[in-house]
Amino acid sequence: MDRVELGAFLRSRRERIGPADVGLPVGPRRRTPGLRREEVAALAFISAEYYTRLEQARGPRPSREVLSGLARALRLTDAERDHLHELAGAPRSAAPGPPREVRQSILDLVHRLPGSAAFVTSATLEVLAWNDLAAALMEDFSALSRRDRNLARRAFLGPRDEGPSLYGVSDATAFARHAVCRLRGAAARYPDDPEVSALIRELHCGSEEFARLWASHEVDAEPTLSKTFRHPLVGPVTVACDALELTDRDQQVVIYTAVPGSSSEQALRLLAVVGTQRMTAPG
Structure with missing residues (x-):
């Protein structure tokens, strides 16, 4: 130094x-x-x-x-x-793999957004942190293994017993392109990380759609400004989508908000109360 x-x-x-x-x-x-x-x-x-x-x-x-x-x-x-x-005596070198530790201030931010569904993803679209409303809107990430919290795997392969499915979102095709672009960038930044290589190999072998999109060599996808979730309990929920880049951690904070006074805002309020518990409608 x-x-x-x-x-x-x-x-x-x-x-x-x-x-x-x-x-x-x-x-x-x-x-x-x-x-x-x-x-x-x-x-x-x-x-x-x-x-x-x-x-x-x-x-x-x-x-x-x-x-x-x-x-x-x-x-x-x-x-x-x-x-x-x-x-400073700390030459920059390629990180061995995508950082997974979320900064405490970001964790605090996510949990201070009770009216919004917010979560943090890694460079490979692994969900690293989330608030209660994100779990209620999408799924209970705390009940999943680290492997199953990967949104790219969820989009192209889905849960083992359901097949490809992404929470009934309206922009599933656009998200698929976005996921491939994110993974291509991660592969370039972490060429020696075995987890990144294994994930891409798994998706390539298990999804024809992923293989087709990967072959296009696209590296830039259009941002999604809004999307609609088809939730099994509260029905359609339309939200605005904002993504904040954490460049020092190669992570992204995703925030979903509904228009004030809309039926979607009412649906999010209901989900905030219901949480991730299962409810059965009377016959």
């Missing part, structure tokens, strides 16, 4: 970014060129004292998560990001 060069590099990158570039007020008495140290620290989710020590060549070796936060806060290019890691 080159503490002196690291401190100088951080300072130079900080001074080139204006407050307005990151949505901060300029203020009438700003004497520091660029951002203040405490502003960079806040944007990187680290303490101002720790960041100051890094700039002054007195700090300990930063973790990869801290480096990712600094690179994001300072808006580094890919080359600058690589240089930052080199100076």
Whole structure:
């Protein structure tokens, strides 16, 4: 770790970014060129004292998560990001496989959205975290093995006793294309991960649709803005779809919301009460 060069590099990158570039007020008495140290620290989710020590060549070796936060806060290019890691003595290398650990702040966010169905997926579309409404709308992920929580496997192969099925969604075909694009990207980023290779091989052998889509070599799918679930208990539920990319973890937060006052919002409210329990309608 080159503490002196690291401190100088951080300072130079900080001074080139204006407050307005990151949505901060300029203020009438700003004497520091660029951002203040405490502003960079806040944007990187680290303490101002720790960041100051890094700039002054007195700090300990930063973790990869801290480096990712600094690179994001300072808006580094890919080359600058690589240089930052080199100076910190932590050269960037390909991760062995898609990260599965979800950051605590993201877990908190998912569970603070009681009116929305929210969940987190990995680069291979494994559901890593979810809130109660997502489980009620889709399925009880807590009752599934890790293998069966993969949405790509669910879309192309389905549960063993049901065949291909994806919660009766209206955009099953579009999601299939999206899943193939996600998996192709994961295969390129994690070429040595046996789980990624095994999943793609399984889908290729078990689904003609997957094999056809994989052969097209598409890498970019149109985003889905809304979809309708055909729920066995509450009927059709139409939701807006928003996906937030967590680039440092190669994960995605998916949030489903209904139009306020709509029948779909009422259906989601009912599901929030019912949860994942099974209910049988009277004959």
